[in-house]
Amino acid sequence: MLNRQITLAARPVGFPKDSDFNLIETPAPSPNDGEVLVKILYLSVDPYMRGRMNDAKSYAKPVELGEVMVGGTVGQVIESRHLGYQAGDYVEGRLGWQEYAISDGADLRKIDPSLAPLSTALGVLGMPGMTAYFGLLAICDPQPGETVVVSGAAGAVGSLVGQIAKIKGCRVVGIAGTDDKVNWLVNELGFDAAFNYKTTDNYVATLRALCPNGVDVYFDNVGGAITDAVLLALNSRARISICGQISQYNLEKPELGPRFFGQLLVKQAKAEGFLVFQFAHRYEEGMRQMAEWIQQGKIKYHEEFAEGLENTPRAFIEMLHGKNTGKQLVKIAEE
Amino acid sequence: MLNRQITLAARPVGFPKDSDFNLIETPAPSPNDGEVLVKILYLSVDPYMRGRMNDAKSYAKPVELGEVMVGGTVGQVIESRHLGYQAGDYVEGRLGWQEYAISDGADLRKIDPSLAPLSTALGVLGMPGMTAYFGLLAICDPQPGETVVVSGAAGAVGSLVGQIAKIKGCRVVGIAGTDDKVNWLVNELGFDAAFNYKTTDNYVATLRALCPNGVDVYFDNVGGAITDAVLLALNSRARISICGQISQYNLEKPELGPRFFGQLLVKQAKAEGFLVFQFAHRYEEGMRQMAEWIQQGKIKYHEEFAEGLENTPRAFIEMLHGKNTGKQLVKIAEE
Numbered sequence: 001m002l003n004r005q006i007t008l009a010a011r012p013v014g015f016p017k018d019s020d021f022n023l024i025e026t027p028a029p030s031p032n033d034g035e036v037l038v039k040i041l042y043l044s045v046d047p048y049m050r051g052r053m054n055d056a057k058s059y060a061k062p063v064e065l066g067e068v069m070v071g072g073t074v075g076q077v078i079e080s081r082h083l084g085y086q087a088g089d090y091v092e093g094r095l096g097w098q099e100y101a102i103s104d105g106a107d108l109r110k111i112d113p114s115l116a117p118l119s120t121a122l123g124v125l126g127m128p129g130m131t132a133y134f135g136l137l138a139i140c141d142p143q144p145g146e147t148v149v150v151s152g153a154a155g156a157v158g159s160l161v162g163q164i165a166k167i168k169g170c171r172v173v174g175i176a177g178t179d180d181k182v183n184w185l186v187n188e189l190g191f192d193a194a195f196n197y198k199t200t201d202n203y204v205a206t207l208r209a210l211c212p213n214g215v216d217v218y219f220d221n222v223g224g225a226i227t228d229a230v231l232l233a234l235n236s237r238a239r240i241s242i243c244g245q246i247s248q249y250n251l252e253k254p255e256l257g258p259r260f261f262g263q264l265l266v267k268q269a270k271a272e273g274f275l276v277f278q279f280a281h282r283y284e285e286g287m288r289q290m291a292e293w294i295q296q297g298k299i300k301y302h303e304e305f306a307e308g309l310e311n312t313p314r315a316f317i318e319m320l321h322g323k324n325t326g327k328q329l330v331k332i333a334e335e
Numbered sequence: 336m337l338n339r340q341i342t343l344a345a346r347p348v349g350f351p352k353d354s355d356f357n358l359i360e361t362p363a364p365s366p367n368d369g370e371v372l373v374k375i376l377y378l379s380v381d382p383y384m385r386g387r388m389n390d391a392k393s394y395a396k397p398v399e400l401g402e403v404m405v406g407g408t409v410g411q412v413i414e415s416r417h418l419g420y421q422a423g424d425y426v427e428g429r430l431g432w433q434e435y436a437i438s439d440g441a442d443l444r445k446i447d448p449s450l451a452p453l454s455t456a457l458g459v460l461g462m463p464g465m466t467a468y469f470g471l472l473a474i475c476d477p478q479p480g481e482t483v484v485v486s487g488a489a490g491a492v493g494s495l496v497g498q499i500a501k502i503k504g505c506r507v508v509g510i511a512g513t514d515d516k517v518n519w520l521v522n523e524l525g526f527d528a529a530f531n532y533k534t535t536d537n538y539v540a541t542l543r544a545l546c547p548n549g550v551d552v553y554f555d556n557v558g559g560a561i562t563d564a565v566l567l568a569l570n571s572r573a574r575i576s577i578c579g580q581i582s583q584y585n586l587e588k589p590e591l592g593p594r595f596f597g598q599l600l601v602k603q604a605k606a607e608g609f610l611v612f613q614f615a616h617r618y619e620e621g622m623r624q625m626a627e628w629i630q631q632g633k634i635k636y637h638e639e640f641a642e643g644l645e646n647t648p649r650a651f652i653e654m655l656h657g658k659n660t661g662k663q664l665v666k667i668a669e670e
Contacts, residue, residue: 051601058601059571223596236394242600256591261558265577265608266386266393273600 001028004309006097008063012053015250015320020053021069021313028100031081036108038075038091038101043309043330044122045071045316046156047221050249059275069097069312072127074111074118076335085110092121097312099332116291118335123156123327124301125290127276131243132160133286134279137168139241139272140217144169147211149230152221153194154181156327157243160290161219162191163299170217173210175226177322184325189300203229214238222247224255231263240271250320302326336363339644341432343398347388350585350655355388356404356648363435366416371443373410373426373436378644378665379457380406380651381491382556385584394610404432404647407462409446409453411670420445427456432647434667451626453670458491458662459636460625462611466578467495468621469614472503474576474607475552479504482546484565487556488529489516491662492578495625496554497526498634505552508545510561512657519660524635538564549573557582559590566598575606585655637661 002025009022031037052063052070063070073095077085082105085091093108095101111121123129135157142148148165152158153174162172162185174185174194185191193210200206207215207229214235220227223245234240248255264271279286293299304324306315312330319328337360344357366372387398387405398405408430412420417440420426428443430436446456458464470492477483483500487493488509497507497520509520509529520526528545535541542550542564549570555562558580569575583590599606614621628634639659641650647665654663 059603220596223594227596242596245594245597245600248594248597254593257594258589259558259580259583259592260595261555261562261577261606261608262580262583263608264606265580268394268608268610268613270605270607271596271599272605273596273598273603275603278603 001100002026003028003098003100005068005099006309006312007066007068008053010065011055012050012250014252016050016053016313016317018313018317023310029102031079031102033081035102035104036077036082036085036091037079038073038093038095038103038108039078040073040075040095040099040101040332041335042074042119042122043071043097043312043332044073044127045312045319045328045330046128047244047246047249047320049316050246050320070094071097072122073101073332074121075101090118092126097309099309113335116294119303119305119327119329120301122329123303124160124294124299125287128156128327129160129290130279130283130286131276132157132164133290134276134282135241135243135274136161136164136217136219138279138282139274140219140239142168142170142217145171146216147171147173147213147235148217148219149173149175149207149211149215149233150219150221151175151226151230152244152246153185153191154178154325155221158219158221159185159189159326160299160301163189164293165217166190167293167298171211171213173207175222181325184302197226204232207233217241219243220245224248224257228258231258231260234263234267234269236267236269238267238269240269242271242273246320304328306330308332336435337361338363338433338435340403340434341644341647342401342403343388345400346390347385347585349587351385351388351648351652353648353652358645364437366414366437368416370437370439371412371417371420371426372414373408373428373430373438373443374413375408375410375430375434375436375667376670377409377454377457378406378432378647378667379408379461380647380654380663380665381463382579382581382584382655384651385581385655405429406432407457408436408667409456410436425453427461432644434644448670451629454638454640454662454664455636457664458638459495459629459634460622463491463662464495464625465614465618465621466611467492467499468625469611469617470576470578470609471496471499471552471554473614473617474609475554475574477503477505477552480506481551482506482508482548482570483552483554484508484510484542484546484550484568485554485556486510486561486565487579487581488520488526489513489660490556490657493554493556494520494524494661495634495636498524499628500552501525502628502633506546506548508542510557516660519637532561539567542568552576554578555580559583559592563593566593566595569598569602569604571602571604573602573604575604577606577608581655639663641665643667
């Protein structure tokens, strides 16, 4: 049995391109004692992966050249030599861009296919869901009547952040990159307002118009000029959750910008970066709450699927360019 | 009786200059019922006053042209028509750059001259002391063994921040603008290390050398290139207290700099601006603790005095240029 894998072929300069990846075939591995063999069904592409392609010190080590690209997956155990797993079990774990993977189980969690579609374990009931839940609630503590601005609002995380803020009684304004996304946010997800930053000239004036009471909470997925504008509209004691800076990930050299600390000072505001892993001890709470909100119809989610491992680099690159609405996944095999 | 006052003559462009101020003489005012007349003894010059000279929306309203400059003072009640005050009482309050002032008492606090020198009510036992105490402890919660970096370290606030961090068991590194200040920080105040940013080429390398375990807490008084460098040396879960941005206050146009949010994200770090007033409900705790540390010899303070109201603009401008060590005051009259 062959295993197809996508490895890092070159470190990207600017936006990644197809040639930064290799598709290789290797013999599918066999599990040793204490291990399982997983057939991967769905693969997640996420902005953080761009950082792993650089040879830079960060919170996680880079992917080495020739190594299989990192990534979250959902799959099915097809052979188990681990007491905790049986063939047929569905699991979620960071098994990478490949069709089959070995795991010792430490990085896997079992998922119950009767509760929700398997793919949601990579989205609303997985890492993006927990990112939205804790990044908004634990970092920013939004209060009823406050105004919450979300950038990257139509993405996997941003689309959930805005809906959670609505549940908490906030006015929610989203920033996204197409008119279709803007319409989806307002008409389907219940955002109070949204705007297309690609067709808007004056972000500051637009924000002031859409946030007549100022901005109390900013959930930042993008950084750059959008964030510069939001900083000018902050209220006193505003809270900023820094989840991503996707506008900066593909720059060939770092961009200069207005200095922020003066704004944070006069507004007595807080900006805090976070990684979802710091809330791992609270995932159970977050999963239960998100599942309940979905059942109650208070949280909607949208998934887009590319098909086939070979299309993963393209799905990843298009996600970095903002092509997807909601969660971008790759379907690797039939369930 | 004449009252000399210093008013704002012009809004400064860049650094303030003498001609931005007027010295005028008016008749000394008389208190109405419910008011006191205060003879001012000491006046404080502080960086925040630079912001009040601009016609810009901020957390406090600007000083108008022709208006007496704002500022904290210590004085003595020389005539009282207020039940709560008697002639002879010593008081602290924001009575401005003048020799005599009327107050309805709401903005005054009585000070006991037997407990500490009167002037300390404008420094270590006043607003700068509370700024250091709460800005460090409430915002950053420094833990024993952590490394704390302080910019503007030889100023009224910074010199106290470093000493409080030492009391809390931290490694403390100061950044200041003269070799004398650096020596004072290390040899008199017990900082573990300090450097002169004006004679140091590579801030990042110097910080890395002086902070071998990285930076857990940064107390920022200055902003700009110094802060850029500290941001590169942060540890995971670092906390930044934004107290001032004095390097930016006198720029003729805002400066661009490296974008910070990416650093805050990968380090899961927090940056928070604060104003001391937000801790007003805890001043009693702060005052008591600072007084105790002074009595125990754990906190030292240094005061520099200009003499005479007419020299206040000069003292203020020189403070903005970093001429002073510790707290800069102006002695207006003999006690």
